[in-house]
Amino acid sequence: MSSQTSISTEQVAHLANLARMTLTDDELTRYADQLDHILHAVARVGEVAADEVPAMSHPQPMVNVWREDVVTPGLSAEDVLAGAPAAEDERFRVPRILDGE
Amino acid sequence: MSADGQRSLTRSTAAALAAAIVAGDVTALEVTNAHLARIDEVDPAVHAFLYIDHEGARAQAAAIDAKIAAGEPVGPLAGVPVALKDIFTQVGIPTTAGSRILEGWRPPYDSGVVDRLREAGCVILGKTNMDEFAMGSSTEHSGYGPTHNPWDLERIPGGSGGGSAAAVAAYEAPLAVGTDTGGSIRQPGAVTGTVGVKPTYGGVSRYGLIALASSLDQAGPVARTVMDAALLHAAIGGHDARDSTSIAQPVPDVVGAAHKADVRGLKIGLVRQLMGEGYQAGVSQRFDEAVEILRELGAEVVEVSCPNFEYALAAYYLILPSEASSNLARFDGMRFGLxxxxxxxxNVEQVMSATRAAGFGDEVKRRIMLGTYALSSGYYDAYYGQAQKVRTLVANDFAAAFDQVDVLLSPTTPTTAFKFGEKLADPVAMYLNDIATIPVNLAGNCAMSLPIGLAPEDGLPVGLQIMAPAMADDRMYNVGSALEAALVNRWGHHLIEEAPAL
Amino acid sequence: MTTTDTTLTFDDAIAAYDPLLGFEVHVELSTNSKMFCGCPTEFGAAPNTQVCPTCVGLPGSMPVVNRTAVESTIKIGLALNCEIASWCRFARKNYFYPDMPKDYQISQYDEPLCSDGYLDVDVVDADGNHQNVRVEIERVHMEEDTGKLLHTGGDTGRIHGADYSLVDYNRAGVPLIEIVTKPVPGTGALAPEVGRAYVQALREVVKSLGVSDVRMEQGSLRCDANISLMPKGSPVWGTRTETKNVNSFRSVERALRSEIIRQSNVLSSGGTVVQETRHFQETTGDTTSGRVKSDAEDYRYFPEPDLIPIAPEKQWVDELRAGLPEAPGLRIARLQQEWDLSDFDMQSVVNAGALELVVATIEAGADHSAARKWWLGELTRIANSQGTSLAELAITPAQVARLAELVDSGTLNDKLARKVIEGVLAGEGEPDAVIESRGLAVVSDDGPLLAAIDEAVAANPDVVGRITGGKPQAAGVIVGAVMKATRGQADAGRVRELLFEKLGVTPE
Incomplete structure (x- = not known):
């Protein structure tokens, strides 16, 4: 298990890309170190022989929590756009999706 | 109002304030003004608040006074001020979750907790400081500077809810609401000499609570007495259909249990894995004394073993970052915030990446990457999947223990409040603060921390944790109230009164 | 692929390669409210007016499952012969995109609500023979739709070359059902037709359940068609492409055909097919390269902690199963037999979009030939001339049934009936009211008829002579004159009877 947990700066860069965070070279090096350290500590979960143990995603054994298909009041366009970094024509304005030519 | 009058109002319990306000002995506005004055006086040093809503609080108080004057019915905590952790949405009030990425954001909707506070008649004074997105045990990870422990301003107030605990400990508010994902209510309670409760998961609405780890987060009360905590717990607890994980049952009678305060015939278990090695001497000493008091009060004390608690910390630091990495994705600079x-x-990808790089602090970035790693293909089974199995084992340990005993006890934290910067460079050392509080979050049951004295070596508060089964929150109030009464009887006052003047 | 010369034709491609198909169809459910919040789902509202903290993904917001959406999904699963999970969870699919408010989509991953079903589709091969192809269904699961992006600047509102984009979250959170097939092998030259027939049959199934509008042009039914080629006889599957933006049944067929030709030319010239998303271009009938599916894509699925698992009770599922309408394919076969129609005639009914109308007209009392005659004849003519559909005409099956009844009883003849239809469509009320107000009933009282016959006989002595002289077929002239005189309201059969009676002629 612990042999798996060696994190390279390339891996950190990949994770940062997946998580959409621009990191400096210093950060890449530091996080590689720290993630390595933390992963060594948390890899202990692998020590428990738990093949037959069910995984627990929810702390309570509840099922079937739902609502009836009824329309309820929401927010006005004004309220929802008030917090937007940029808006135009009652819509959220976001940067271009693809790079320009 | 005289300075003495103000002092007596800010030193008063929530229970006493509620009674005095509804009886007409004092107005809600006077009570609110006294607390706002206290905040203005001490918060520059403590920095418990990120936002103080002077105008809004006075308006809420005046509205309560008008209702009382008109003979209209008011809620059980009418006119009682409360400090709100800055993780709950409140219409029009800046809500940052301690992060620069949300600086200036004013939510267009109220959280479930705010709804309940309004129904109870509480006056919301403002928003309290916290580690960014509740990631931390010291408030050193707040994007807006740390909160200082009222017992010693050079020390941490605990975290993530250090602001809520410090506000209550510094008499800036009689009550505060916190959230507890791995100890963020209980650990600050322990190191500030206050009472902090993590209710049963699903006991208090998470609607409008900015999620850190959805399957672990739980809102709960912070107070100076067990009874005050019970009153706030009863006010904010209960079913909310807007939170699918909310339990559709009435809140257990926590106020009744706090009144009962009788442990005769009760079976109390001490968790072997949460004692001894690694715990500060003064912490262990005060813990042993408290256990002895409970024995004297008529409880039967036994030792129980929860062998899988050993793996709880590791499981927690996989589950939390995993869920957090997903919960925090929406902070991308497109719809709100920075x-x-x-x-x-x-392009949009570059702007999102630049926004998140600029808006998130160090600890948040670290945990997001850890969670991203733990969930990524090829690693999921070994990390996240395995952590969820450990979670089952921890829950099984609790179930087996509660077959034998009514409640479990442990010290809340291994140490008293540490100094700023002491553990900042070593994330794993920081994570170890939560060793005793984490198992309850994993299993979803409830726990309380209450003050049991000062550690002889440093004169700082020590907390004792009472753990009870899911939806048996009343048990910990019964035990906590009994122990508190015995300690107050012994000392002649509440521990908080030993805190140095600010 | 820009410069590959197209040398292989479709037939060449099929001779050399076996196509392997797969389909992912998204269906937007027609619930009142969204999947996880109470916002309305109506199409075409002003931007960002059907939103709340949950569907815009504001901090602190939480999802709550729409029970009707779960029920609709189970119905679709049952109609596709799937097993319904006794316990399943939602999962988060994590990826960043500005039309995705939370930067994750709530979906289902390894625990779909419905799995392992099938849909039989009917295709006609080159020799005109019907072939039944069983398309196996891998899974049917629930998820939420995204918001809509509007690309601004650059040319023509396309994502390429845009300066920036605008987002409307009205559609974000609308319940979406994804229906995924298992790989469909062995279709050979029929692959494009199978694709079209599958989507068409699927649409009919979903439509019959009444859980979605299933309108491809509005995007409430969206099809992604996957295809790969493997050299004939090879046991190894080729690299597949996923073609999106296929907005009609015909496009499914065209896209598959084009992709088979393109891939076969790539392979035969020694190239390799790139695993990618491709976009179908309606104007050219070709597909163009889209996003390359790289290894970097890692959705990091995990169970959605904000939602509680779904565990449909057996009794509920049984009730839904019992309440399912007859499968459309089986129903059509049954009706064809009941109505005693040829394949061609039955197909005409279906193609005209008249099936439900004819069935409803029969239910309202008409016999099937009359119902078919009116809907496929006069009413189809009117619909075509108005550029509308039969269903949109302002006449109900009950009104058509009444019309048929009036013709049957002799109150109306066909010509008058057409006038009644005209009146009903003009909003003049029920058929009986139109007859009344327009004075359209067939004249069956002999008095006025006899007077008109007398007049016509007097005016046409030579015709009368031919009739009495042994040519009764010449009576048509007199009958026509009488009909004209009575403005078409006479019963032509009765006029003929009375004429022969008057002239003392016995027609054979």
Whole structure:
């Protein structure tokens, strides 16, 4: 298990890309170190022989929590756009999706 | 109002304030003004608040006074001020979750907790400081500077809810609401000499609570007495259909249990894995004394073993970052909050990445990457999947223990409040603060921390944790109230009164 | 692929390669409210007016499952012969995109609500023979739709070359059902037709359940068609492409055909097919390269902690199963037999979009030939001339049934009936009211008829002579004159009877 947990700066860069965070070279090096350290500590979960143990995603054994298909009041366009970094024509304005030519 | 009058109002319990306000002995506005004055006086040193809503609080108080004057019915905590952790949405009030990425954001909707506070008649004074997105045990990870422990301003107030605990400990508010994902209510309670409760998961609405780890987060009360905590717990607890994980049952009678305060015939278990080695001497000493008091009060004390608690910390630091990495994705600069790097030329991916790089602090970035790693293909089974199995084992340990005993006890934290910067460089050392509080979050049951004295070596507060089964929250109030009464009887006052003047 | 010369034709491609198909169809459910919040789902509202903290992904917001959406999904699963999970969870699919408010989509991953079903589709091969192809269904699961992006600047509102984009979250959170097939092998030259027939049959199934509008042009039914080629006889599957933006049944067929030709030319010239998303271009009938599916894509699925698992009770599922309408394919076969129609005639009914109308007209009392005659004849003519559909005409099956009844009883003849239809469509009320107000009933009282016959006989002595002289077929002239005189309201059969009676002629 612990042999798996060696994190390279390339891996950190990949994770940062997946998580959409621009990191400096210093950060890449530091996080590689720290993630390595933390992963060594948390890899202990692998020590428990738990093949037959069910995984627990929810702390309570509840099922079937739902609502009836009824329309309820929401927010006005004004309220929802008030917090937007940029808006135009009652819509959220976001940067271009693809790079320009 | 005289300075003495103000002092007596800010030193009063929530229970006493509620009674005095509804009886007409004092107005809600007077009570609110006294607390706002106290905040203005001490918060520059403590920095418990990120936002103080002077006008809004006075308006809420005046509205309560008008209702009382008109003979209209009011809620059980009418006119009682409360400090709100800055993780709950409140219409029009800046809500940052301690992060620069949300600086200036004013939510267009109220959280479930705010709804309940309004129904109870509480006056919301403002928003309290916290580690960014509740990630931390010291408030050193707040994007707006740390909160200082009222017992010693050079020390941490605990975290993530250090602001809520410090506000209550510094008499800036009689009550505060916190959230507890791995100890963020209980650990600050322990190190500030206050009472903090993590209710049963699903006991208090998470609607409008900015999620850290959805399957672990739980809102709960912070107070100076067990009874006050019970009153606030009863006010904010209960079913909310807007939170699918909310339990559709009435809140257990926590106020009745706090009144009962009788442990005769009760079976109390001490968790072997949460004692001894690694715990500060003064912490262990005060813990042993408290256990002895409970024995004297008529409880039967036994030792129980929860062998899988050993793996709880590791499981927690996989589950939490995993869920957090997903919960925090929405902070991308598109719909609300900060946007960085939008120069008209950068594409959306670059702007999102620049925004998150600029808006998130160090600890948040670290945990997001850890969670991203733990969930990624090829690693999921070994990390996240395995952590969820450990979670089952921890829950099984609790179930087996509660077959034998009514409640479990442990010290809340291994140490008293540490100094700023002491553990900042070593994330794993920081994570170890939560060793005793985490198992309850994993299993979803409830726990309380209450003050049991000062550690002889440093004169700082020590907390004792009472753990009870899911939806048996009343048990910990019964035990906590009994122990508190015995300690107050012994000392002649509440521990908090030993805190140095600010 | 820009410069590859197209040398292989479709037939060449099929001779050399076996196509392997797969389909992912998204269906937007027609619930009142969204999947996880109470916002309305109506199409075409002003931007960002059907939103709340949950569907815009504001901090602190939480999802709550729409029970009707779960029920609709189970119905679709049952109609596709799937097993319904006794316990399943939602999962988060994590990826960043500005039309995705939370930067994750709530979906289902390894625990779909419905799995392992099938849909039989009917295709006609080159020799005109019907072939039944069983398309196996891998899974049917629930998820939420995204918001809509509007690309601004650059040319023509396309994502390429846009300066920036605008987002409307009205559609974000609308319940979406994804229906995924298992790989469909062995279709050979029929692959494009199978694709079209599958989507068409699927649409009919979903439509019959009444859980979605299933309108491809509005995007409430969206099809992604996957295809790969493997050299004939090879046991190894080729690299597949996923073609999106296929907005009609015909496009499914065209896209598959084009992709088979393109891939076969790539392979035969020694190239390799790139695993990618491709976009179908309606104007050219070709597909163009889209996003390359790289290894970097890692959705990091995990169970959605904000939602509680779904565990449909057996009794509920049984009730839904019992309440399912007859499968459309089986129903059509049954009706064809009941109505005693040829394949061609039955197909005409279906193609005209008249099936439900004819069935409803029969239910309202008409016999099937009359119902078919009116809907496929006069009413189809009117619909075509108005550029509308039969269903949109302002006449109900009950009104058509009444019309048929009036013709049957002799109150109306066909010509008058057409006038009644005209009146009903003009909003003049029920058929009986139109007859009344327009004075359209067939004149069956002999008095006025006899007077008109007398007049016509007097005016046409030579015709009368031919009739009495042994040519009764010449009576048509007199009958026509009488009909004209009575403005078409006479019963032509009765006029003929009375004429022969008057002239003392016995027609054979």
């Amino acid at each position: 946007r960085a790097g939008d120069d008209g030329d950068a």
